[in-house]
Amino acid sequence: MPSSAYEAFITRVKEISTARAIEAVLEWDQETYMPPRGAEQRAAQLALIAGLAHQRLIDEAFGAALAAVEQEADPDPVVVTNVREMRRLFDRAVKLPTDLVQEIARTVALAKTAWVRARKENRFADFAPHLERVLELKRTVADKIGYTTEPYDALMDEFEPGARAADVQKAFDELKRQLVPLVRAIKDAPRQPNPELLTRPAPAAAQAAFGRRVAADMGFDFEAGRLDVSAHPFCSGTSPLDVRLTTRYDENYLPASLFGIMHEAGHGLYEQGLDPAHAGTPMGNSVSLGIHESQSRMWENLVGRSRPFWAHYFPKLQAEFPSFAGVSLEDWTFAINTVRPSYIRVEADEVTYNLHILLRFDLERQLLDGRLKVRDVPAAWNESFKALLGLTPRTDAEGCLQDIHWSMGILGYFPTYALGNLYAAQFFRAAQRALPDLDLHIARGELRPLREWLRENIHRHGQRYRAHELVQLVTGEPLTHAAFFEYLTKKYKPLYGF
């Protein structure tokens, strides 16, 4: 029986998350259906609701409610989880003075505008002073929040609670040691795919129908979710019963929408798999961005770009899209697994992608602790890029100016993308061990057993475990590069014939 102090605390927690959910719906609408002239009013609506949510969190009354349940020290895991995670959010919020938060908001607004122009005109020097200022403020944030080893940990904690840069570095170092030669072997391999197959005409309406069907087969519940169109695809979950996915359709490049939908539906299944009984509390929330990304990447790559998946779906694709008639299953599977070092992270394939992240992680850490000066970023970027991917960016626009993150003050976020890939491979290997017929199921278009396994082992736990605990619990080992590398080798060696 929950205590009255706990009930009062949970009521406040749910108010905060309800405000956040309203914010998410407004943002979803802004990206999908809002007419352009609604932008100004929407900004005011979003600012108000975000402010209200923040006020409720830092409210003294909330602090008191939190302290009261901490006093009771109830050992129930649900209580322990909700109290621990709200304490973490509360401390992060109250440790940052309002004037610092406002100063960051002003700085990044200017930095973002400067970044857009600097990228367009390819002049890093114009962005450099803004980046200096952003770093200065983020160092202050890290100091205020506190850390034991290095400032980077305090920033990464926002996205991957409990993660340590030193542990991430260890996994990334091992990964780099094996990945660089693998990329070279693929590049020099005797057999190469024909990516032209991917650009055959595919009407948007048929893409939408096909994508919806695959998402439904994955177990995405369209009675508790939607799929719409936006310029930048995303998944927004306000409760397990209302999950919004978006995609975009390129009529000359079907993989963008198909793998995009599988990716976002992977995120969506996680949101729908959370326990509705705990909605609005940490027990009903996802663990971290890295764990979230493991779900999307697993469906997109380990399932969606696999041979068993296409054994079932390729004949269906051909029936819907006449332009793919006469293409063999082998050629198709090879083409969707085209690996090629390229400059732009968001366009990278699953093999080279992590190298883009390793580079950013390394530079961010150096920038934050002062080992790297902002003016030296372009040279450091290019040198590192050459070492990792064998290419030298021709311009800063396709090098160190390509991502929006730093201009928005988002540091410590990039590693979660690569962590997602590593976790995905670890989880999938565990799923294969637990479900010996998994590949057979997938080859018959039966995708539900995997969803059930993920729901049971990952989704339903909410934030009960931190990412590193969850990985240990589900796979029996800590974060490692090994499963991911094993997956890549097993897949790409036979494809490319080396």
Ligand code: ZN
């Ligand atoms: Zn994602």
